[in-house]
Amino acid sequence: DVSYPFTLDLLRRREVLLGNYAERSTENDRRAHDDLFSIKNSRKVYVGRIAGLQDPAVMKSKADAQAALQQKIAADPQMQSAYGDAYQTVDKAIETYRSIYVPYRFLEGGLAFNSKLFGIAREIVRLDEESKKPNADRLREYRESNLDSLKQELYSEAPIYDDLEILELGDSLSQWMETSPDDPLLQQVLAGKSPNQRASELIRGTKLKSVAARKLVSADDPMIAVVRLVDARSREVRKQYEDNVDEPLRQSYAKIANAVFKTSGDTYPDATFTLRLSYGTVKGYEENGSQVPAFTTMAGAFTRSGEHNNKPPFDLPKSWFAHKAEIKLSTPYNFVSTADIIGGNSGSPVVNRANEFVGIVFDGNLSSLPWDYQFDDRVGRALSVDSAAILEALRHIYHADNVVTALMKN
Numbered sequence: 162d163v164s165y166p167f168t169l170d171l172l173r174r175r176e177v178l179l180g181n182y183a184e185r186s187t188e189n190d191r192r193a194h195d196d197l198f199s200i201k202n203s204r205k206v207y208v209g210r211i212a213g214l215q216d217p218a219v220m221k222s223k224a225d226a227q228a229a230l231q232q233k234i235a236a237d238p239q240m241q242s243a244y245g246d247a248y249q250t251v252d253k254a255i256e257t258y259r260s261i262y263v264p265y266r267f268l269e270g271g272l273a274f275n276s277k278l279f280g281i282a283r284e285i286v287r288l289d290e291e292s293k294k295p296n297a298d299r300l301r302e303y304r305e306s307n308l309d310s311l312k313q314e315l316y317s318e319a320p321i322y323d324d325l326e327i328l329e330l331g332d333s334l335s336q337w338m339e340t341s342p343d344d345p346l347l348q349q350v351l352a353g354k355s356p357n358q359r360a361s362e363l364i365r366g367t368k369l370k371s372v373a374a375r376k377l378v379s380a381d382d383p384m385i386a387v388v389r390l391v392d393a394r395s396r397e398v399r400k401q402y403e404d405n406v407d408e409p410l411r412q413s414y415a416k417i418a419n420a421v422f423k424t425s426g427d428t429y430p431d432a433t434f435t436l437r438l439s440y441g442t443v444k445g446y447e448e449n450g451s452q453v454p455a456f457t458t459m460a461g462a463f464t465r466s467g468e469h470n471n472k473p474p475f476d477l478p479k480s481w482f483a484h485k486a487e488i489k490l491s492t493p494y495n496f497v498s499t500a501d502i503i504g505g506n507s508g509s510p511v512v513n514r515a516n517e518f519v520g521i522v523f524d525g526n527l528s529s530l531p532w533d534y535q536f537d538d539r540v541g542r543a544l545s546v547d548s549a550a551i552l553e554a555l556r557h558i559y560h561a562d563n564v565v566t567a568l569m570k571n
Contacts, residue, residue, distance in 0.1 A: 230424060
């Protein structure tokens with residue numbers, strides 16, 4: 162109700178911002194490419210998740226399951242004693258989160274300061290302050306076990322582009338202003354300037370593009386000064402979140418999980434880096450009144466490319482066109498199945514009943530994204546590339562016969 166719509170609006174805003182920037186030149190497109198790809202991918206995920214949460218069938222299933230579990234807890238005095246307060250604690254934590262959500266996301270989450278240089282400045286300031294404390298008293302990311310990776314990132318020579326930094330910081334300050342126009346801290350940060358003017362002033366004035374300058378905690382650096390201006394309030398809202406939201410939720414969810422395990426004999430245990438198998442059926446589905454087939458073909462890849470004039474993201478490599486006559490175009494390319502997947506399953510092998518390798522999972526359709534909450538195979542499908550297409554491409558496009566021979570042996 163709060164975080165997903167907020168995040169989706171944020172992603173859409175930043176997608177438009179970076180898309181417009183990328184269209185101005187080839188160099189801009191190169192600079193923005195990775196971030197824009199990530200934003201588009203995240204936006205797709207949130208669209209799918211929200212669609213699932215707006216599906217009455219999904220929500221009814223979750224509500225029924227919760228009601229049944231609560232009845233079982235209430236009927237058993239021991240379970241009531243151990244787990245009965247979990248849902249009330251969750252309610253209280255969520256209400257607290259609602260009240261601090263915007264400042265938490267904008268300040269501690271950094272949404273008001275969408276800038277690599279601001280992130281660097283905050284790491285410098287906090288590293289200096291936290292290193293003076295006993296290890297156990299530090300913010301977790303500044304404890305000794307995390308310092309090597311933190312410093313490696315902090316002192317990275319990766320390029321930073323002023324124009325992109327100004328664009329992104331100016332827009333994020335503008336969004337903060339739109340959301341909290343009367344916030345006194347915002348006015349202090351802007352220092353009498355517009356968001357874009359202040360962003361330009363900060364980015365052009367900071368010395369932190371230099372790795373050597375990052376190793377000096379300079380109070381005169383304008384970006385470090387801004388970090389120090391907002392850090393007290395940022396830490397305050399972080400502490401509120403950790404003490405009154407995060408920790409109570411962790412404890413309550415652990416209680417609810419234990420209640421589920423005790424009352425449901427067929428519940429899978431949490432994943433612990435051990436092998437996980439998901440059974441599914443290869444079959445198509447109906448979406449918006451149209452039938453989606455279980456398989457696509459290599460011919461279909463050429464057709465789709467032609468429909469889009471071979472422009473990204475539907476462009477095929479030149480080698481595919483050069484060897485098109487050698488390809489068996491009816492070869493299955495991708496297929497969909499009801500195997501229950503989740504983010505992180507990409508690259509998983511797909512095997513048939515005979516334990517033969519037949520494909521590799523690489524994605525899910527939009528309707529599979531609500532599987533984070535509730536598995537539903539009415540329309541949700543896992544997407545896999547067919548092993549037949551892999552072999553066809555290796556043989557007739559890339560002529561990698563040695564690779565095919567090695568694969569077939571194994």
